[in-house]
Structures are given as C-alpha cells and as structure tokens.
Amino acid sequence: MNERHRFWQRALRLLSLGVPREASSALLGSDHSLQQERWLRSLQRENSHSIDWHDRLPDIPFVIMDMETTGFSPQQGDEILAMAAAKTVNGLVTGTYMTLVKPEKPIPEHISDLTGITAKDVMFAPPLAEALRTFVPFIATGVLVGYHIGHDVSFLRHVLWHHYRQRWSGRFIDMQPIVGLVHHPCPTLDDALACYGIDCPRRHTADGDVEAMVKLWAILLGELHELGIETLHDLYAALSRH
Incomplete structure (x- = not known):
C-alpha cells in the first residue's frame, strides 16, 4: 500500500x-x-451509539440514498454511475448531495437508455475512489433509507472494501416493507409512487429518485405516527411482526 x-x-x-x-x-x-x-x-x-433505538423517528436524521449502476452485482464488475442523497429530519430536507461517477468500463447501451447517462456525461466526472471521499461523510450522519436499499448498500460495502479496506456498518432501512406495513404491498418504487400520487419526472436518475423518495418518506413518517409507531425500536418491532 x-x-x-x-x-x-x-x-x-x-x-x-x-x-x-x-x-x-x-x-x-x-x-x-x-x-x-x-x-x-x-x-x-x-x-x-449516537442514534438510540428509543429515539423518536421525527428526531432521527435519515439519509435518503440512491445509486444508478450498470447492473446488480458489484462482485461481477458492475459499476456505479451516479450517487445521490438527501439528509432529512422529520421529513424535511437539510442537505443534498449528487455526483456522477466516471466508470472504468463503457456504459452498456441499455443502461444509458434507462438512466440517460452517456459516456459524454461522465467524461469529466470524478472516478469512484474520489467521489467516495465526499459521499461517505455525507451519508454517514444518519440512518440510510431507500426503496430496495439493499442494492445500494451492497455496492457501498463492496466499493468501500475494494478501494479502502473499510467496512460499512451503518444502519439502514428499506422503505418497501414499511409501505407494506402502513398501506399495502408495493413491490417497486414505481408502484409506491403511484399509490401515493407522487410524480417522479426524472425516474431512474439518482437525484430524481431521491427527490421522489423524500416525499414518500415524509408521508410514511406521518402514517407511522398514526399507527403509534414512534421510535426506531417501535419500527423494527412492527416490521418483524409484519
């Protein structure tokens, strides 16, 4: 080294x-x-230990996160093309982050069609190792939240270990089972946005998806409150029984 x-x-x-x-x-x-x-x-x-299990959900900093990637498996060489996040407290945004990432391999055509990200767009974007130096400090200040966030966390864990031999051990919460808990099952983010009447004109862009998920998260916090789910402990307990 x-x-x-x-x-x-x-x-x-x-x-x-x-x-x-x-x-x-x-x-x-x-x-x-x-x-x-x-x-x-x-x-x-x-x-x-800065976030306690018995802290009230409106008081906890949640970081809504999304990545655009070239596939589903970082272990098989799929790469991150964009990373975005929004810091929130009680559903209100307190800060945002967005960056494109320059991949090491050409972007597959079907991924460019889906995300709108082309080789020209990332020509002067930072490489991943450089982008992580600002992205990680931004998201490390709260509990990560996203729809099917396991996908994003798997990439985060892989790239941190690959580039820096650092492990990600922060808490994260998937919105998808929460939607099923308070409303009814919505397998995809598109389903959830449609159920709640949330527009996402820039779907499949990292910052566009984060913007839509921020709106969804604010609604979910209100619905959790109506169900008497007040703390992080209450939320995990409710999800474990659902």
Whole structure:
C-alpha cells in the first residue's frame, strides 16, 4: 500500500466518523501514533451509539440514498454511475448531495437508455475512489433509507472494501416493507409512487429518485405516527411482526 493510498484511507475513516474537515487535516499529519488509533476507535464506538433505538423517528436524521449502476452485482464488475442523497429530519430536507461517477468500463447501451447517462456525461466526472471521499461523510450522519436499499448498500460495502479496506456498518432501512406495513404491498418504487400520487419526472436518475423518495418518506413518517409507531425500536418491532 503506497503512502497516498494510506493517506486517503485515513482521511475517509475520519470523515466517515463525522470529524470536521479542519480537524481531519490536523489529525492527518505525519505522526500517526497508537494514541490516535485508540482515539479513532473510541470515536467509532461513540458514533455507533449516537442514534438510540428509543429515539423518536421525527428526531432521527435519515439519509435518503440512491445509486444508478450498470447492473446488480458489484462482485461481477458492475459499476456505479451516479450517487445521490438527501439528509432529512422529520421529513424535511437539510442537505443534498449528487455526483456522477466516471466508470472504468463503457456504459452498456441499455443502461444509458434507462438512466440517460452517456459516456459524454461522465467524461469529466470524478472516478469512484474520489467521489467516495465526499459521499461517505455525507451519508454517514444518519440512518440510510431507500426503496430496495439493499442494492445500494451492497455496492457501498463492496466499493468501500475494494478501494479502502473499510467496512460499512451503518444502519439502514428499506422503505418497501414499511409501505407494506402502513398501506399495502408495493413491490417497486414505481408502484409506491403511484399509490401515493407522487410524480417522479426524472425516474431512474439518482437525484430524481431521491427527490421522489423524500416525499414518500415524509408521508410514511406521518402514517407511522398514526399507527403509534414512534421510535426506531417501535419500527423494527412492527416490521418483524409484519
């Protein structure tokens, strides 16, 4: 592992823990002592407990996330083309993120037809390893939410391990079973948006899908409240019985 790779590995670790950029710069000097490593482990434990199971859902920061990819299997070489996310509290957006990603291989024609992303669009986009340095700190501040989010999390876990030997262990929640809990089963995001009358004019774009899911999530929070599901613990318990 060369020195540049070690630097970015440490930087990603700090930023993913929510350490401000200024503090990260100070910590990423030439002296990487055992004391600093212990401090990092301590901060990791503190960060993992920052969201309590009994926190009220309206008080918890949820990060709505979506990726556009060239397929379904990062292990088989499928790549990320776009990443978007929106930080929310009680259904209100407090920050957004969007980036295209330059893939290592040509974009399949059927993926360009679906997403609208062409080779020209990503010509000057950052490569994935670079994009992760800003994307991971953004999404690490809350519980991830998405429709069939397991797809996005599988890519996230794979690329973090591949590029930085870092594991993603943050909490995440799939909207699809929540829709089934409060309304009726909607197998796809298109089904759910149609059920709730939410328009998504830029479907199959990362930021367009996030924008639509933000609206859906705000509605779901209200419906969960009406069912007496008030905390993260209540939500997981209800889903386990459903």
